[in-house]
Amino acid sequence: MMSREKMKNIDPLAELLKQELLDAPSAKFSDQLLHASMTSYRISYSKRYQKEERLGKVILAVLIFFNLMILVELNPFGADSALLIGVLASVLLVFGCSIHYLTQYPRAIIK
Amino acid sequence: MLFGKNRKDEDYYLKKAIGGKREGFEYLVATYQKLAYTLAIKICGNNEDAEEVVQDSFMKAFRALDQFRSAAKFSTWLYKIVYYTALTKKNSKRLETTKLAEDSGTESYLLDEKREISSLIQSDRKRYIDLALSRLGEEERSAVTLHYLGEKSISEIAEILGIGKSAVKMRLMRGREKLEQSLRSLLGNEIKDL
Numbered sequence: 001m002m003s004r005e006k007m008k009n010i011d012p013l014a015e016l017l018k019q020e021l022l023d024a025p026s027a028k029f030s031d032q033l034l035h036a037s038m039t040s041y042r043i044s045y046s047k048r049y050q051k052e053e054r055l056g057k058v059i060l061a062v063l064i065f066f067n068l069m070i071l072v073e074l075n076p077f078g079a080d081s082a083l084l085i086g087v088l089a090s091v092l093l094v095f096g097c098s099i100h101y102l103t104q105y106p107r108a109i110i111k
Numbered sequence: 112m113l114f115g116k117n118r119k120d121e122d123y124y125l126k127k128a129i130g131g132k133r134e135g136f137e138y139l140v141a142t143y144q145k146l147a148y149t150l151a152i153k154i155c156g157n158n159e160d161a162e163e164v165v166q167d168s169f170m171k172a173f174r175a176l177d178q179f180r181s182a183a184k185f186s187t188w189l190y191k192i193v194y195y196t197a198l199t200k201k202n203s204k205r206l207e208t209t210k211l212a213e214d215s216g217t218e219s220y221l222l223d224e225k226r227e228i229s230s231l232i233q234s235d236r237k238r239y240i241d242l243a244l245s246r247l248g249e250e251e252r253s254a255v256t257l258h259y260l261g262e263k264s265i266s267e268i269a270e271i272l273g274i275g276k277s278a279v280k281m282r283l284m285r286g287r288e289k290l291e292q293s294l295r296s297l298l299g300n301e302i303k304d305l
Contacts, residue, residue: 017255021241024145034137037136041174
């Protein structure tokens with residue numbers, strides 16, 4: 001079988017057809033198509049990862065619960081109050097960032 | 112070269128699109144829309160249906176975008192969707208109009224003749240070639256469009272049309288011969304080089 005490049009070089013029919021027959025959709029339709037394609041991908045992406053998102057949230061909640069349990073066991077009220085505030089702030093920050101990332105990522109992926 | 116763009120570029124922009132980047136989508140849509148639209152219009156025969164087919168197909172294809180690692184495979188799959196969606200569209204339209212056409216067989220023949228004559232009168236090269244292409248069978252036309260306009264290989268066309276490689280070669284050969292004959296009768300000396 002001849003290579004496509006070789007065939008193209010010796011085949012005037014290919015050039016003739018290409019010049020005359022290639023239809024281009026309107027600019028308005030191209031914009032619509034771009035928007036439809038992006039939306040379609042975004043929706044399918046969110047649907048596909050919805051279950052994983054929920055599972056992630058549950059795992060995160062369990063981990064945070066056990067961390068708090070450990071914190072209670074360590075009796076932080078008996079320790080320095082500055083250390084307690086620092087630890088609580090860190091826990092809240094990690095929790096907030098994780099929830100924000102998990103909920104926003106599927107929507108934010110299409111910029 | 113219109114469609115023989117660098118595969119590496121296509122793969123790069125495919126990855127970008129999978130990552131949700133707008134520029135990736137822009138590149139893929141701009142690269143594939145012309146051939147998809149041409150293929151659809153050659154099967155459906157009008158702009159409105161072709162646009163509908165292309166939009167539906169792109170939406171279906173982009174839904175599964177992240178399952179592809181190579182742009183060549185994605186484009187082959189996209190054109191396959193375009194081809195089958197266009198065929199479905201055409202067949203559903205045909206069913207709607209069969210009843211009307213049954214009573215007017217001679218009339219439609221005369222209309223076709225009239226259309227051909229009016230096309231000739233317009234003295235437009237594109238119309239002659241379009242007319243020559245429309246005289247081919249549906250599968251021959253699709254094979255010729257994908258091969259000559261889309262620069263698709265025999266194996267890619269076989270995958271898109273869902274037929275064997277030898278059948279593609281046969282259709283291309285027959286299509287080329289018929290096209291050459293039609294063009295010779297329509298354009299005369301203009302295409303003596305073919």
